[in-house]
Amino acid sequence: MTKKEMKYSSYYFDDNEAIFKHCLNECITCDSETYCSKCSEGYHFIYNEIGKCITEPKNEDLLYLDEKTNTYKKCPKGTIKVENNECIKSSKAPLIILILLILLIFILIIIFALFFFYIKRYISRKKYESETSILLKKLKD
Numbered sequence: 001m002t003k004k005e006m007k008y009s010s011y012y013f014d015d016n017e018a019i020f021k022h023c024l025n026e027c028i029t030c031d032s033e034t035y036c037s038k039c040s041e042g043y044h045f046i047y048n049e050i051g052k053c054i055t056e057p058k059n060e061d062l063l064y065l066d067e068k069t070n071t072y073k074k075c076p077k078g079t080i081k082v083e084n085n086e087c088i089k090s091s092k093a094p095l096i097i098l099i100l101l102i103l104l105i106f107i108l109i110i111i112f113a114l115f116f117f118y119i120k121r122y123i124s125r126k127k128y129e130s131e132t133s134i135l136l137k138k139l140k141d
Contacts, residue, residue, distance in 0.1 A: 061074075
């Protein structure tokens with residue numbers, strides 16, 4: 001068999017030893033001992049290791065299977081887990097919005113309370129000044 005014919009089989013030509021060698025079990029076809037050109041059934045390429053086939057990624061890697069390219073790809077930033085081959089994003093955004101809303105309400109309550117006490121003090125001072133001026137007029141008369 002020639003190198004060209006063997007290229008589409010589960011063998012590759014080792015130039016160093018000048019012999020044909022069998023591909024790894026995870027490869028249907030390969031270009032070298034470490035480079036699969038097509039993965040065996042149940043195996044898939046991985047985005048960051050060209051030519052490597054794996055059965056499943058580690059959960060902490062947050063990868064999903066792109067079935068068009070038969071490649072595990074990295075989920076977008078903000079993903080917290082992968083379920084049913086879908087990247088699940090963090091649900092922290094609603095929590096942050098809730099916290100900010102509570103903080104805003106708290107600040108508004110403080111502003112309202114300060115405003116209320118300022119008005120009350122202003123009214124009390126005006127009332128005091130008014131009463132004082134009336135008493136002073138009475139005393140002068």
